[in-house]
Structures are given as C-alpha cells and as structure tokens.
Amino acid sequence: MKRKTYEYLGFRLTLIGWAARLGIDYDVLRLRLAKGWTVQRAFETPVEESERASATAALEVRKAENRERTKAKVLAYKGEHRTVAEWAKKLGIPRVTIDKRLRKGYSVGQCLGLEPIEFDESWRCRKLTYKGETLTTREWADRLHVSLCQFCVRIRKGFPDELLFAENLRRRRKTSAACKDK
Numbered sequence: 001m002k003r004k005t006y007e008y009l010g011f012r013l014t015l016i017g018w019a020a021r022l023g024i025d026y027d028v029l030r031l032r033l034a035k036g037w038t039v040q041r042a043f044e045t046p047v048e049e050s051e052r053a054s055a056t057a058a059l060e061v062r063k064a065e066n067r068e069r070t071k072a073k074v075l076a077y078k079g080e081h082r083t084v085a086e087w088a089k090k091l092g093i094p095r096v097t098i099d100k101r102l103r104k105g106y107s108v109g110q111c112l113g114l115e116p117i118e119f120d121e122s123w124r125c126r127k128l129t130y131k132g133e134t135l136t137t138r139e140w141a142d143r144l145h146v147s148l149c150q151f152c153v154r155i156r157k158g159f160p161d162e163l164l165f166a167e168n169l170r171r172r173r174k175t176s177a178a179c180k181d182k
C-alpha cells in the first residue's frame with residue numbers, strides 16, 4: 001500500500017516523516033489535516049496542550065482497534081486450546097486453509113481436518129434431470145465436454161435448459177491420423 005506524501009518547503013515526505021522531522025506528534029498532524037487544515041498551516045502552527053491531549057486519546061483508540069484486529073483467534077478442540085497459527089503448525093495444515101474453513105462455517109474439528117466434512121448436499125453432487133435422464137453435475141459436465149466449474153456457472157446464472165445442457169461447441173476436434181503424418 002502506497003502511503004500519501006505531503007509537499008512542504010520543496011520536500012515530499014509521508015506524514016510520519018514530517019512528524020519526525022518537525023518534532024510534532026503524528027496524531028496532532030493527522031487530526032489537523034482531517035479537520036481540513038492546509039499543509040502549511042498544520043505544519044507551522046504551534047501545538048497547544050488541548051491538541052496534544054486529543055491526539056493522545058486518538059492514539060489510544062487506534063491502539064485499541066489494532067489490538068482487537070490482530071487478536072489471535074483461539075480454537076478449542078477436545079479440551080485443547082490453541083491459536084489458528086499453532087494448530088496449523090501442529091497439524092501441518094496451511095493457516096489460510098483453516099481460516100477459509102472457519103469462514104465457511106465448518107466446525108472446529110472439520111476446520112482442523114480431524115473430522116470428516118460431508119459434501120452430500122454440495123453443488124458437486126447435485127443431481128439434475130434433463131429429458132428423462134438424471135446425472136450429477138460432474139457427470140453432466142463430462143457428457144457435455146465442459147469443465148465442472150463452467151457447468152456450475154451456467155446453473156448459478158440461471159441458464160435456460162437448452163443452454164444449460166448444450167455441448168461445448170469450442171472443444172478441440174480430434175485430429176485424424178492423416179493429419180498427424182504431415
């Protein structure tokens with residue numbers, strides 16, 4: 001993420017850089033600019049005690065928000081309490097995988113790969129009937145020569161049956177033996 005720079009006296013620095021260079025608290029400068037002050041006015045006006053107090057309060061609020069945001073999530077499984085990172089290290093599962101499973105609403109045991117995940121009702125196993133023939137989505141995709149993902153996109157977008165069950169017209173044609181010899 002690129003930080004915003006401010007030009008003053010012919011130099012371009014970030015607000016943190018200017019705070020260090022001018023000896024003014026970063027939060028004081030940030031609050032002044034948030035109020036709509038010009039850069040020159042914000043940098044040249046002496047700091048009052050009331051400003052310093054409000055900047056300190058703003059700093060404490062920011063620190064509390066950061067602590068809350070970065071607080072490690074603790075998962076309990078069969079009496080064992082560990083953070084997501086600790087479980088990932090112990091079980092050899094990428095931390096991202098555990099986080100994704102948690103977002104999908106799996107139980108802790110399923111997130112950690114210690115309990116099976118049931119996929120019976122998932123889109124991969126859904127059965128569809130067309131012209132009296134019932135197949136799973138994977139079987140329909142194979143029959144129509146489209147990827148499973150492409151077939152499921154058709155379902156999700158609500159394609160009519162004629163287009164949903166249409167064969168892939170762009171599939172590669174099989175080359176004949178005569179063409180291979182050339």
